[in-house]
Amino acid sequence: MRKINPYKLLKSQSKIEKEKGHIMQGILRGLPIMQKEEKYEIFLQNVTARDALYGTTEYEFGKMPDSNENPALAGAPLDFENPYEVAAHFNDLKRNNSDWFSSDTQEVFVSAAIYSAANTDAGGTTYLYETRQDVSYHISDMQFIIGIHKDDKLTLGQQVLDSVYSKFLVNFTKIGTPNDYWKPLNTSQMNYLVLEYDFSKSILPSMDTNYHEDIVDFWKINMTSYDREISKLKKFATKTPFYPGPVILEPTTELYFSIENTTNVFEGTTISTVLKEGTTFILTQWWFYVLVLLVILIILLGCYYCCRNRSEEQLPLIS
Structure with a gap:
């Protein structure tokens, strides 16, 4: 794929999106870009070093969730x-934190x-930036980069930024x-x-x-820790399949969560899984019934000694 002209790839992508409605969502986990089932951690350790510009806008897609949000x-x-x-x-946390992006x-x-x-x-030279020129949402800076989505009337700040952007790109190139x-x-x-x-x-x-x-x-910290706790619970307490298969739970399985976050970045109470397998395990053990029988015998003997009639030797001389 790297040998194919990039313009042909972009043209093919646009055609697929327009005719079939398939929108590209990040890196495809497959050949020739990635090995089959390769983790991003390994993939990112072997990236090709290059000089690059990475940029975002201040608000991107805003704070309101999209109907197709994942x-x-x-x-x-x-x-x-x-x-x-x-x-x-994340959905649970977002409901209680409307100010989150x-x-x-x-x-x-x-x-x-x-x-x-x-x-x-990897050894590359990277320039990271964020555009905060009003209004800075997703693709709003494209008018300064390649001239699309142009505002009808630019403010003085936007006019200056428009000229600066082109100089940045020319100098970098x-x-x-x-x-x-x-x-x-x-x-x-x-x-x-910050632009x-x-x-x-x-x-x-x-x-x-601190971008x-x-x-x-x-x-990287809170949600990664949460993900690991879920994996531990699945490993020791359930047969629920791991990703990439769908999460299929038995009808009798009940899930409740309570995992405390370990950092102060965001606080929130999460879920912990409580399953009934422990009870089923005990009921299948022979020693459980022996213990039950011993407890019953002890109770019966206690009742017997408390309720039986005492002999004359046990009665007091003066009542």
Whole structure:
């Protein structure tokens, strides 16, 4: 596939999306891009180092969930073994946290952080940025990059950003550096350029650190820990199949969760699985019935000694 002209690939993709309605959703886990059943962790350790620009907008898809939202996508590069449970758990948390970004938005931020870091770790030079020029939603910056989705009237800040974007791209293409103050990504700092012009507030492009750290840590730490706990519970207490098969539960199986988050990034009470297999196991053991019989005998003997008539030797001389 790498030998095929990229324009032909894009044309084929557009045709498939238009005629058959199949939308591309991230990296396809299969040849020739990935080995069969290869984990993202292994795939990202073997990426080809290159000079690259990675960018997002401030709000992307916003906070309202999409009707076709799939929360598991936000953690796709994290190799969750239980994406269905992770997705359901995210939905539960989102209901109580309306100010959270939608999973689609979080997917963009998490992917940008993981893939840009992987390219840097591989030896590539990565420039990470975020556009915050009003209004900064998904593809709103395309008007500055390739001239599509153009606003009818640009503000002064947008006009300046429009000229700056083109200079960044030309400089990066010709000399490998967008400009002097935009520093390459350092994964220990996750530094990135914030693109925004607002002359009334003296706001100019500047470098910042810890790119969406709260959201990235939520998926890499909290949700990863949750996924591992679910795997442990399945391993020791149920025969429910692992991903990629569907989650099929027996009709008699009851699920309740209570796993506490181990970090302060996001707090929330989750679910713990309580199954009835332990009771079934005890009832099949012979020693269980022996114990029951001994308990019954002890109770009967106690009743006998308490209720029997006492002999004359046991009666007091003076009553």
